[in-house]
Amino acid sequence: MKKVLFTLLLTVALALLVTPVYGVTWTYYSFNSASSWSDFADGNNNTSPVFYPNGIGFLPSPGLGGEGGEKYDLEGLNFAYDNAYLYVSVTASFGTGVWSNTSQRTFAEGDLFFGFDGNKYDYAVDVSKSELYAVGDSSNWNFIPPYPPVPGGYGNDLIIKNAIGAYNINTGSSFLGAIDDTSQMYAGLESGYLLPGNGDTYIKEYRISRSLLGTDLMSHSTITFHTTMECGNDLLEECRPIVPEPGSMILLGMGLLGLGASLRRRK
Numbered sequence: 563m564k565k566v567l568f569t570l571l572l573t574v575a576l577a578l579l580v581t582p583v584y585g586v587t588w589t590y591y592s593f594n595s596a597s598s599w600s601d602f603a604d605g606n607n608n609t610s611p612v613f614y615p616n617g618i619g620f621l622p623s624p625g626l627g628g629e630g631g632e633k634y635d636l637e638g639l640n641f642a643y644d645n646a647y648l649y650v651s652v653t654a655s656f657g658t659g660v661w662s663n664t665s666q667r668t669f670a671e672g673d674l675f676f677g678f679d680g681n682k683y684d685y686a687v688d689v690s691k692s693e694l695y696a697v698g699d700s701s702n703w704n705f706i707p708p709y710p711p712v713p714g715g716y717g718n719d720l721i722i723k724n725a726i727g728a729y730n731i732n733t734g735s736s737f738l739g740a741i742d743d744t745s746q747m748y749a750g751l752e753s754g755y756l757l758p759g760n761g762d763t764y765i766k767e768y769r770i771s772r773s774l775l776g777t778d779l780m781s782h783s784t785i786t787f788h789t790t791m792e793c794g795n796d797l798l799e800e801c802r803p804i805v806p807e808p809g810s811m812i813l814l815g816m817g818l819l820g821l822g823a824s825l826r827r828r829k
Contacts (some may be wrong), residue, residue, distance in 0.1 A: 610636075610796045612725045614716070622796035623716070629664055636798035637763065639787055643779065643804075648770040650674065650687075652789060652798065657745065657764050658690065659792075669715075670792040672729035674768065675703070678782035682799065685738075685775065686731045687768055692743045694774050695735035702735040703728035706794035715793035726794045738776075742769040779804060 614623050624630040638653040652674065659668040675697065677684030683697045697703060706729050707717040716722035745766045772779055786801040 611799060612722060612797050614722065615719065629662055630795055634660060634669070634791060634793070634795045636789065636791070636796045639798055639800050641785065641787065641800075641802045643772070646772060648772060648779075649767065650676075650770070650787065651765055651767045653763060653765050654798075655763050656791075657747070669795070670730070672790040672792065673703075673731050675728060675731075675788040676785055678777070678785055678804075680784065680786065682786040682788040683728065686728075686735065687741060687743075687770070688731060689743075689766070692741055692768075694738045694741050694770055695731055696738055696776075697731060697735050700728075703731050705729065706790070706792065715795065717794060722794055726790050726797050727788060729790050729792050729794070739771065739774045741771070741774075743767060780806060 609620050610622050611620070613620055618624070622631055622634050622636075632655055635655040636652070637655065640649075640651045642649045654671075656669075656671065659670045661668050671689055673689055674687040675683050675685070676687075683700070683703065686695050686697050686703070687693070688695060705717075706723055706726055707715055716726070743766065745764055747764050782804050784801050784803055786799065788797075788799045790797045
């Protein structure tokens with residue numbers, strides 16, 4: 563029995579020592595490095611996890627005048643971390659906003675919300691200021707515009723509005739500190755200037771100091787990201803696992819090896 567237990571402990575310990583530690587396949591890109599963007603793919607192209615009415619289904623709404631769809635599309639997100647920072651990249655077919663010829667206005671980009679263990683509104687990145695905030699509760703964020711909605715928006719549809727959630731924070735949120743960010747238009751994914759069915763893809767990268775969070779990242783099992791647009795046209799929401807850091811994995815592996823060796827000596 564002890565031999566079986568020793569073999570099991572040895573196997574688990576060695577597996578922990580050699581297992582990749584972060585569970586994500588994303589390179590920590592150098593900021594302001596244009597060559598970094600070539601590795602991104604248009605992963606969630608022109609789709610949304612929210613069902614839209616009037617025959618649109620899960621495609622971001624084209625709105626009035628045929629605008630929308632790809633040019634308002636939130637397309638993908640990557641997440642990773644090291645012992646000092648969280649790294650998040652958002653791929654979207656717009657920059658800090660997108661101009662609508664139909665409504666003669668710019669639809670604003672939503673802020674990037676995230677939270678731990680199922681909550682998606684613990685924190686928010688103010689994307690216009692490159693600042694991190696503690697959000698707290700729903701009094702500290704703005705929903706998509708109420709009725710009458712902006713053209714192409716869904717502010718008058720409570721099902722859509724509740725499914726989409728916030729689009730930016732307000733002044734009730736608590737400022738935690740500045741973050742690093744960079745944005746790069748990547749013409750290799752799409753060409754053409756905001757044409758129906760096409761768009762210009764931007765990749766935005768945020769680097770957030772873990773010291774600003776006021777919580778131990780390793781005490782949580784998952785992190786959920788949530789972002790949308792002012793018009794409620796599309797939603798990007800992704801939950802990613804948090805796995806032990808290299809030091810924790812190595813210490814655990816060494817501990818199991820030591821326990822196995824102790825059992826073997828007793829035998």
